[in-house]
Amino acid sequence: MTPREIVALLDRVATIDGRIDRQLNDASSAERVVTRWTTALADVPATLPAGSWDVGRVVRNYYERRGGDNSAQYHPVEPYDILTAWARHRDALMQRHTDPTPAADPDDVPAFLTEMRTTRTAVATGRAAPIEYRALTSGPHPAIEARLRAIGSCIPSPARAELARYRPVRAVREAAVAAGQPDPLNVRCDWCQAPEGRPCRSRRVRPDGSVRSNARRATPHPSRVELATAQHGGEAAA
Ligand SMILES: [Zn+2]
Known part of the structure:
Protein backbone atom coordinates (compact mmCIF):
# COMPACT_ATOMS: atom_id res chain seq x y z
CA MET A 1 0.00 0.00 0.00
CA THR A 2 1.20 3.48 -0.81
CA PRO A 3 1.31 6.27 1.84
CA ARG A 4 -1.72 7.81 0.14
CA GLU A 5 -3.66 4.54 0.50
CA ILE A 6 -2.55 4.23 4.14
CA VAL A 7 -3.82 7.74 4.92
CA ALA A 8 -7.17 6.94 3.27
CA LEU A 9 -7.40 3.69 5.26
CA LEU A 10 -6.52 5.35 8.59
CA ASP A 11 -9.11 8.01 7.81
CA ARG A 12 -11.74 5.29 7.55
CA VAL A 13 -10.55 3.59 10.72
CA ALA A 14 -10.75 6.93 12.55
CA THR A 15 -14.48 7.10 11.83
CA ILE A 16 -14.92 3.75 13.60
CA ASP A 17 -12.36 3.98 16.40
CA GLY A 18 -11.95 7.19 18.40
CA ARG A 19 -8.49 6.14 19.61
CA ILE A 20 -7.12 6.20 16.06
CA ASP A 21 -8.96 9.47 15.46
CA ARG A 22 -7.14 11.05 18.42
CA GLN A 23 -3.76 9.73 17.22
CA LEU A 24 -4.31 11.30 13.79
CA ASN A 25 -5.49 14.62 15.20
CA ASP A 26 -2.40 14.91 17.35
CA ALA A 27 0.25 16.45 15.06
CA SER A 28 3.10 14.88 17.02
CA SER A 29 1.84 11.31 16.55
CA ALA A 30 0.04 11.47 13.18
CA GLU A 31 3.15 11.35 11.06
CA ARG A 32 4.64 8.54 13.14
CA VAL A 33 1.44 6.46 12.80
CA VAL A 34 1.34 6.89 9.02
CA THR A 35 5.04 6.00 8.66
CA ARG A 36 4.66 2.93 10.86
CA TRP A 37 1.65 1.65 8.89
CA THR A 38 3.27 2.40 5.51
CA THR A 39 6.43 0.49 6.42
CA ALA A 40 4.54 -2.49 7.81
CA LEU A 41 2.07 -2.79 4.94
CA ALA A 42 4.34 -1.93 1.98
CA ASP A 43 3.85 -5.43 0.51
CA VAL A 44 0.12 -5.64 1.12
CA PRO A 45 -2.16 -4.49 -1.72
CA ALA A 46 -5.10 -2.21 -0.87
CA THR A 47 -7.47 -4.12 -3.13
CA LEU A 48 -7.30 -6.94 -5.65
CA PRO A 49 -9.28 -7.17 -8.88
CA ALA A 50 -12.58 -9.03 -8.74
CA GLY A 51 -13.03 -7.91 -5.12
CA SER A 52 -11.32 -10.93 -3.60
CA TRP A 53 -9.31 -8.70 -1.24
CA ASP A 54 -10.13 -5.31 0.19
CA VAL A 55 -8.14 -3.95 3.11
CA GLY A 56 -11.08 -1.73 4.11
CA ARG A 57 -13.21 -4.85 4.50
CA VAL A 58 -10.53 -6.42 6.72
CA VAL A 59 -10.69 -3.43 9.06
CA ARG A 60 -14.49 -3.49 9.13
CA ASN A 61 -14.44 -7.23 9.91
CA TYR A 62 -11.97 -6.60 12.72
CA TYR A 63 -14.32 -4.19 14.46
CA GLU A 64 -17.49 -6.12 13.67
CA ARG A 65 -16.11 -9.29 15.24
CA ARG A 66 -15.33 -7.40 18.45
CA GLY A 67 -18.46 -5.27 18.40
CA GLY A 68 -20.59 -8.10 19.76
CA ASP A 69 -18.22 -8.79 22.63
CA ASN A 70 -18.91 -5.90 25.01
CA SER A 71 -16.91 -7.09 27.96
CA ALA A 72 -13.64 -7.66 26.08
CA GLN A 73 -11.04 -4.96 26.08
CA TYR A 74 -9.59 -4.86 22.59
CA HIS A 75 -6.84 -2.81 21.06
CA PRO A 76 -7.32 -0.50 18.05
CA VAL A 77 -6.63 -2.25 14.76
CA GLU A 78 -2.90 -2.67 14.21
CA PRO A 79 -0.90 -3.33 11.03
CA TYR A 80 -0.28 -6.89 12.21
CA ASP A 81 -4.03 -7.58 12.20
CA ILE A 82 -3.97 -6.73 8.49
CA LEU A 83 -0.76 -8.69 7.88
CA THR A 84 -2.36 -11.77 9.43
CA ALA A 85 -5.46 -11.45 7.26
CA TRP A 86 -3.33 -10.85 4.15
CA ALA A 87 -1.14 -13.92 4.91
CA ARG A 88 -4.29 -16.07 5.13
CA HIS A 89 -5.61 -14.63 1.87
CA ARG A 90 -2.25 -15.10 0.10
CA ASP A 91 -2.09 -18.73 1.22
CA ALA A 92 -5.55 -19.28 -0.24
CA LEU A 93 -4.43 -17.67 -3.52
CA MET A 94 -1.35 -19.89 -3.69
CA GLN A 95 -3.49 -22.96 -2.97
CA ARG A 96 -5.48 -22.16 -6.10
CA HIS A 97 -2.43 -21.34 -8.24
CA THR A 98 -1.41 -24.30 -10.41
CA TYR A 133 -7.31 -25.52 -13.75
CA ARG A 134 -10.44 -24.97 -15.73
CA ALA A 135 -13.28 -27.13 -14.53
CA LEU A 136 -15.63 -28.91 -16.89
CA THR A 137 -18.92 -27.14 -16.42
CA SER A 138 -21.03 -27.88 -19.49
CA GLY A 139 -20.04 -31.22 -20.97
CA PRO A 140 -17.85 -31.69 -24.05
CA HIS A 141 -16.84 -28.94 -26.46
CA PRO A 142 -19.63 -28.10 -28.97
CA ALA A 143 -17.46 -29.35 -31.87
CA ILE A 144 -16.99 -32.72 -30.16
CA GLU A 145 -20.69 -32.94 -29.42
CA ALA A 146 -21.58 -32.25 -33.08
CA ARG A 147 -19.16 -34.95 -34.21
CA LEU A 148 -20.64 -37.44 -31.75
CA ARG A 149 -24.11 -36.70 -33.10
CA ALA A 150 -23.00 -36.98 -36.74
CA ILE A 151 -20.81 -40.08 -36.71
CA GLY A 152 -21.27 -41.53 -33.24
CA SER A 153 -17.58 -41.26 -32.41
CA CYS A 154 -15.33 -38.50 -31.14
CA ILE A 155 -12.50 -39.73 -33.38
CA PRO A 156 -12.31 -37.61 -36.59
CA SER A 157 -13.11 -39.47 -39.84
CA PRO A 158 -9.55 -39.34 -41.34
CA ALA A 159 -8.12 -40.78 -38.13
CA ARG A 160 -10.75 -43.55 -38.15
CA ALA A 161 -9.79 -44.42 -41.74
CA GLU A 162 -6.16 -44.73 -40.62
CA LEU A 163 -7.18 -46.90 -37.67
CA ALA A 164 -9.28 -49.26 -39.85
CA ARG A 165 -6.21 -51.32 -40.72
CA TYR A 166 -5.65 -52.08 -37.06
CA ARG A 167 -9.22 -52.92 -36.16
CA PRO A 168 -10.75 -54.76 -39.13
CA VAL A 169 -13.79 -56.02 -37.21
CA ARG A 170 -14.85 -52.54 -36.22
CA ALA A 171 -14.09 -51.21 -39.69
CA VAL A 172 -16.45 -53.74 -41.31
CA ARG A 173 -19.08 -52.90 -38.71
CA GLU A 174 -18.82 -49.16 -39.28
CA ALA A 175 -18.80 -49.60 -43.06
CA ALA A 176 -22.05 -51.60 -42.83
CA VAL A 177 -23.71 -48.95 -40.68
CA ALA A 178 -22.45 -46.16 -42.94
CA ALA A 179 -23.92 -47.97 -46.00
CA GLY A 180 -27.26 -48.28 -44.23
CA GLN A 181 -26.91 -52.04 -43.89
CA PRO A 182 -27.59 -53.94 -40.69
CA ASP A 183 -24.75 -54.45 -38.26
CA PRO A 184 -24.29 -58.25 -38.01
CA LEU A 185 -22.63 -57.89 -34.61
CA ASN A 186 -25.93 -56.65 -33.20
CA VAL A 187 -27.18 -60.25 -33.17
CA ARG A 188 -25.75 -63.44 -31.72
CA CYS A 189 -24.04 -65.78 -34.22
CA ASP A 190 -25.77 -69.17 -34.41
CA TRP A 191 -22.80 -70.62 -36.27
CA CYS A 192 -19.90 -69.91 -33.90
CA GLN A 193 -21.94 -68.89 -30.84
CA ALA A 194 -20.27 -65.42 -30.72
CA PRO A 195 -22.43 -63.28 -28.40
CA GLU A 196 -23.84 -59.86 -29.37
CA GLY A 197 -21.15 -57.26 -29.95
CA ARG A 198 -18.35 -59.83 -30.20
CA PRO A 199 -16.75 -60.79 -33.53
CA CYS A 200 -17.20 -64.22 -35.09
CA ARG A 201 -14.50 -66.80 -34.56
CA SER A 202 -13.12 -69.41 -36.90
CA ARG A 203 -12.92 -72.62 -34.99
CA ARG A 204 -10.69 -75.31 -36.44
CA VAL A 205 -11.32 -78.71 -35.00
CA ARG A 206 -9.11 -81.77 -34.98
CA PRO A 207 -10.54 -85.11 -36.09
CA ASP A 208 -10.96 -86.10 -32.43
CA GLY A 209 -13.22 -83.06 -31.86
CA SER A 210 -10.79 -80.92 -29.81
CA VAL A 211 -10.34 -77.23 -30.83
CA ARG A 212 -7.15 -76.54 -32.78
CA SER A 213 -7.51 -72.79 -33.19
CA ASN A 214 -10.08 -70.13 -32.35
CA ALA A 215 -9.16 -67.05 -34.43
CA ARG A 216 -11.17 -63.82 -34.69
CA ARG A 217 -12.74 -63.27 -38.10
CA ALA A 218 -12.80 -59.79 -39.64
CA THR A 219 -16.02 -60.67 -41.45
CA PRO A 220 -18.99 -62.27 -39.71
CA HIS A 221 -20.36 -65.66 -40.68
CA PRO A 222 -22.87 -65.45 -43.58
CA SER A 223 -25.67 -66.87 -41.46
CA ARG A 224 -25.15 -64.09 -38.93
CA VAL A 225 -25.38 -61.45 -41.69
CA GLU A 226 -28.62 -63.06 -42.88
CA LEU A 227 -30.08 -63.09 -39.40
CA ALA A 228 -29.14 -59.41 -38.88
CA THR A 229 -30.63 -58.51 -42.28
CA ALA A 230 -33.87 -60.29 -41.42
CA GLN A 231 -34.11 -58.47 -38.08
CA HIS A 232 -33.14 -55.16 -39.69
CA GLY A 233 -35.87 -55.64 -42.33
CA GLY A 234 -38.36 -56.45 -39.60
CA GLU A 235 -37.45 -53.30 -37.65
CA ALA A 236 -37.57 -51.15 -40.79
CA ALA A 237 -41.02 -52.55 -41.67
CA ALA A 238 -42.29 -52.00 -38.11
ZN1 LIG B 1 -20.02 -66.60 -36.33
Whole structure:
Protein backbone atom coordinates (compact mmCIF):
# COMPACT_ATOMS: atom_id res chain seq x y z
CA MET A 1 0.00 0.00 0.00
CA THR A 2 1.20 3.48 -0.81
CA PRO A 3 1.31 6.27 1.84
CA ARG A 4 -1.72 7.81 0.14
CA GLU A 5 -3.66 4.54 0.50
CA ILE A 6 -2.55 4.23 4.14
CA VAL A 7 -3.82 7.74 4.92
CA ALA A 8 -7.17 6.94 3.27
CA LEU A 9 -7.40 3.69 5.26
CA LEU A 10 -6.52 5.35 8.59
CA ASP A 11 -9.11 8.01 7.81
CA ARG A 12 -11.74 5.29 7.55
CA VAL A 13 -10.55 3.59 10.72
CA ALA A 14 -10.75 6.93 12.55
CA THR A 15 -14.48 7.10 11.83
CA ILE A 16 -14.92 3.75 13.60
CA ASP A 17 -12.36 3.98 16.40
CA GLY A 18 -11.95 7.19 18.40
CA ARG A 19 -8.49 6.14 19.61
CA ILE A 20 -7.12 6.20 16.06
CA ASP A 21 -8.96 9.47 15.46
CA ARG A 22 -7.14 11.05 18.42
CA GLN A 23 -3.76 9.73 17.22
CA LEU A 24 -4.31 11.30 13.79
CA ASN A 25 -5.49 14.62 15.20
CA ASP A 26 -2.40 14.91 17.35
CA ALA A 27 0.25 16.45 15.06
CA SER A 28 3.10 14.88 17.02
CA SER A 29 1.84 11.31 16.55
CA ALA A 30 0.04 11.47 13.18
CA GLU A 31 3.15 11.35 11.06
CA ARG A 32 4.64 8.54 13.14
CA VAL A 33 1.44 6.46 12.80
CA VAL A 34 1.34 6.89 9.02
CA THR A 35 5.04 6.00 8.66
CA ARG A 36 4.66 2.93 10.86
CA TRP A 37 1.65 1.65 8.89
CA THR A 38 3.27 2.40 5.51
CA THR A 39 6.43 0.49 6.42
CA ALA A 40 4.54 -2.49 7.81
CA LEU A 41 2.07 -2.79 4.94
CA ALA A 42 4.34 -1.93 1.98
CA ASP A 43 3.85 -5.43 0.51
CA VAL A 44 0.12 -5.64 1.12
CA PRO A 45 -2.16 -4.49 -1.72
CA ALA A 46 -5.10 -2.21 -0.87
CA THR A 47 -7.47 -4.12 -3.13
CA LEU A 48 -7.30 -6.94 -5.65
CA PRO A 49 -9.28 -7.17 -8.88
CA ALA A 50 -12.58 -9.03 -8.74
CA GLY A 51 -13.03 -7.91 -5.12
CA SER A 52 -11.32 -10.93 -3.60
CA TRP A 53 -9.31 -8.70 -1.24
CA ASP A 54 -10.13 -5.31 0.19
CA VAL A 55 -8.14 -3.95 3.11
CA GLY A 56 -11.08 -1.73 4.11
CA ARG A 57 -13.21 -4.85 4.50
CA VAL A 58 -10.53 -6.42 6.72
CA VAL A 59 -10.69 -3.43 9.06
CA ARG A 60 -14.49 -3.49 9.13
CA ASN A 61 -14.44 -7.23 9.91
CA TYR A 62 -11.97 -6.60 12.72
CA TYR A 63 -14.32 -4.19 14.46
CA GLU A 64 -17.49 -6.12 13.67
CA ARG A 65 -16.11 -9.29 15.24
CA ARG A 66 -15.33 -7.40 18.45
CA GLY A 67 -18.46 -5.27 18.40
CA GLY A 68 -20.59 -8.10 19.76
CA ASP A 69 -18.22 -8.79 22.63
CA ASN A 70 -18.91 -5.90 25.01
CA SER A 71 -16.91 -7.09 27.96
CA ALA A 72 -13.64 -7.66 26.08
CA GLN A 73 -11.04 -4.96 26.08
CA TYR A 74 -9.59 -4.86 22.59
CA HIS A 75 -6.84 -2.81 21.06
CA PRO A 76 -7.32 -0.50 18.05
CA VAL A 77 -6.63 -2.25 14.76
CA GLU A 78 -2.90 -2.67 14.21
CA PRO A 79 -0.90 -3.33 11.03
CA TYR A 80 -0.28 -6.89 12.21
CA ASP A 81 -4.03 -7.58 12.20
CA ILE A 82 -3.97 -6.73 8.49
CA LEU A 83 -0.76 -8.69 7.88
CA THR A 84 -2.36 -11.77 9.43
CA ALA A 85 -5.46 -11.45 7.26
CA TRP A 86 -3.33 -10.85 4.15
CA ALA A 87 -1.14 -13.92 4.91
CA ARG A 88 -4.29 -16.07 5.13
CA HIS A 89 -5.61 -14.63 1.87
CA ARG A 90 -2.25 -15.10 0.10
CA ASP A 91 -2.09 -18.73 1.22
CA ALA A 92 -5.55 -19.28 -0.24
CA LEU A 93 -4.43 -17.67 -3.52
CA MET A 94 -1.35 -19.89 -3.69
CA GLN A 95 -3.49 -22.96 -2.97
CA ARG A 96 -5.48 -22.16 -6.10
CA HIS A 97 -2.43 -21.34 -8.24
CA THR A 98 -1.41 -24.30 -10.41
CA ASP A 99 2.01 -23.21 -11.74
CA PRO A 100 1.27 -23.27 -15.47
CA THR A 101 4.15 -24.34 -17.72
CA PRO A 102 6.28 -21.27 -18.47
CA ALA A 103 6.55 -20.10 -22.08
CA ALA A 104 10.35 -20.16 -21.78
CA ASP A 105 12.35 -22.97 -23.37
CA PRO A 106 12.59 -25.76 -20.73
CA ASP A 107 16.20 -26.40 -21.79
CA ASP A 108 17.02 -22.84 -20.72
CA VAL A 109 16.73 -23.72 -17.02
CA PRO A 110 17.47 -20.24 -15.54
CA ALA A 111 14.89 -18.56 -17.80
CA PHE A 112 12.34 -21.32 -17.11
CA LEU A 113 12.75 -21.04 -13.33
CA THR A 114 12.79 -17.25 -13.42
CA GLU A 115 9.49 -17.15 -15.28
CA MET A 116 7.88 -19.66 -12.90
CA ARG A 117 9.10 -17.74 -9.83
CA THR A 118 8.00 -14.41 -11.30
CA THR A 119 4.48 -15.77 -11.86
CA ARG A 120 4.37 -17.18 -8.32
CA THR A 121 5.59 -13.93 -6.80
CA ALA A 122 3.02 -11.99 -8.82
CA VAL A 123 0.26 -14.18 -7.39
CA ALA A 124 1.67 -14.04 -3.84
CA THR A 125 1.79 -10.23 -3.90
CA GLY A 126 -1.62 -9.88 -5.48
CA ARG A 127 -0.31 -8.45 -8.76
CA ALA A 128 -1.73 -11.37 -10.73
CA ALA A 129 -4.72 -13.62 -10.25
CA PRO A 130 -3.96 -17.29 -9.55
CA ILE A 131 -4.08 -19.49 -12.63
CA GLU A 132 -6.43 -22.36 -11.91
CA TYR A 133 -7.31 -25.52 -13.75
CA ARG A 134 -10.44 -24.97 -15.73
CA ALA A 135 -13.28 -27.13 -14.53
CA LEU A 136 -15.63 -28.91 -16.89
CA THR A 137 -18.92 -27.14 -16.42
CA SER A 138 -21.03 -27.88 -19.49
CA GLY A 139 -20.04 -31.22 -20.97
CA PRO A 140 -17.85 -31.69 -24.05
CA HIS A 141 -16.84 -28.94 -26.46
CA PRO A 142 -19.63 -28.10 -28.97
CA ALA A 143 -17.46 -29.35 -31.87
CA ILE A 144 -16.99 -32.72 -30.16
CA GLU A 145 -20.69 -32.94 -29.42
CA ALA A 146 -21.58 -32.25 -33.08
CA ARG A 147 -19.16 -34.95 -34.21
CA LEU A 148 -20.64 -37.44 -31.75
CA ARG A 149 -24.11 -36.70 -33.10
CA ALA A 150 -23.00 -36.98 -36.74
CA ILE A 151 -20.81 -40.08 -36.71
CA GLY A 152 -21.27 -41.53 -33.24
CA SER A 153 -17.58 -41.26 -32.41
CA CYS A 154 -15.33 -38.50 -31.14
CA ILE A 155 -12.50 -39.73 -33.38
CA PRO A 156 -12.31 -37.61 -36.59
CA SER A 157 -13.11 -39.47 -39.84
CA PRO A 158 -9.55 -39.34 -41.34
CA ALA A 159 -8.12 -40.78 -38.13
CA ARG A 160 -10.75 -43.55 -38.15
CA ALA A 161 -9.79 -44.42 -41.74
CA GLU A 162 -6.16 -44.73 -40.62
CA LEU A 163 -7.18 -46.90 -37.67
CA ALA A 164 -9.28 -49.26 -39.85
CA ARG A 165 -6.21 -51.32 -40.72
CA TYR A 166 -5.65 -52.08 -37.06
CA ARG A 167 -9.22 -52.92 -36.16
CA PRO A 168 -10.75 -54.76 -39.13
CA VAL A 169 -13.79 -56.02 -37.21
CA ARG A 170 -14.85 -52.54 -36.22
CA ALA A 171 -14.09 -51.21 -39.69
CA VAL A 172 -16.45 -53.74 -41.31
CA ARG A 173 -19.08 -52.90 -38.71
CA GLU A 174 -18.82 -49.16 -39.28
CA ALA A 175 -18.80 -49.60 -43.06
CA ALA A 176 -22.05 -51.60 -42.83
CA VAL A 177 -23.71 -48.95 -40.68
CA ALA A 178 -22.45 -46.16 -42.94
CA ALA A 179 -23.92 -47.97 -46.00
CA GLY A 180 -27.26 -48.28 -44.23
CA GLN A 181 -26.91 -52.04 -43.89
CA PRO A 182 -27.59 -53.94 -40.69
CA ASP A 183 -24.75 -54.45 -38.26
CA PRO A 184 -24.29 -58.25 -38.01
CA LEU A 185 -22.63 -57.89 -34.61
CA ASN A 186 -25.93 -56.65 -33.20
CA VAL A 187 -27.18 -60.25 -33.17
CA ARG A 188 -25.75 -63.44 -31.72
CA CYS A 189 -24.04 -65.78 -34.22
CA ASP A 190 -25.77 -69.17 -34.41
CA TRP A 191 -22.80 -70.62 -36.27
CA CYS A 192 -19.90 -69.91 -33.90
CA GLN A 193 -21.94 -68.89 -30.84
CA ALA A 194 -20.27 -65.42 -30.72
CA PRO A 195 -22.43 -63.28 -28.40
CA GLU A 196 -23.84 -59.86 -29.37
CA GLY A 197 -21.15 -57.26 -29.95
CA ARG A 198 -18.35 -59.83 -30.20
CA PRO A 199 -16.75 -60.79 -33.53
CA CYS A 200 -17.20 -64.22 -35.09
CA ARG A 201 -14.50 -66.80 -34.56
CA SER A 202 -13.12 -69.41 -36.90
CA ARG A 203 -12.92 -72.62 -34.99
CA ARG A 204 -10.69 -75.31 -36.44
CA VAL A 205 -11.32 -78.71 -35.00
CA ARG A 206 -9.11 -81.77 -34.98
CA PRO A 207 -10.54 -85.11 -36.09
CA ASP A 208 -10.96 -86.10 -32.43
CA GLY A 209 -13.22 -83.06 -31.86
CA SER A 210 -10.79 -80.92 -29.81
CA VAL A 211 -10.34 -77.23 -30.83
CA ARG A 212 -7.15 -76.54 -32.78
CA SER A 213 -7.51 -72.79 -33.19
CA ASN A 214 -10.08 -70.13 -32.35
CA ALA A 215 -9.16 -67.05 -34.43
CA ARG A 216 -11.17 -63.82 -34.69
CA ARG A 217 -12.74 -63.27 -38.10
CA ALA A 218 -12.80 -59.79 -39.64
CA THR A 219 -16.02 -60.67 -41.45
CA PRO A 220 -18.99 -62.27 -39.71
CA HIS A 221 -20.36 -65.66 -40.68
CA PRO A 222 -22.87 -65.45 -43.58
CA SER A 223 -25.67 -66.87 -41.46
CA ARG A 224 -25.15 -64.09 -38.93
CA VAL A 225 -25.38 -61.45 -41.69
CA GLU A 226 -28.62 -63.06 -42.88
CA LEU A 227 -30.08 -63.09 -39.40
CA ALA A 228 -29.14 -59.41 -38.88
CA THR A 229 -30.63 -58.51 -42.28
CA ALA A 230 -33.87 -60.29 -41.42
CA GLN A 231 -34.11 -58.47 -38.08
CA HIS A 232 -33.14 -55.16 -39.69
CA GLY A 233 -35.87 -55.64 -42.33
CA GLY A 234 -38.36 -56.45 -39.60
CA GLU A 235 -37.45 -53.30 -37.65
CA ALA A 236 -37.57 -51.15 -40.79
CA ALA A 237 -41.02 -52.55 -41.67
CA ALA A 238 -42.29 -52.00 -38.11
ZN1 LIG B 1 -20.02 -66.60 -36.33
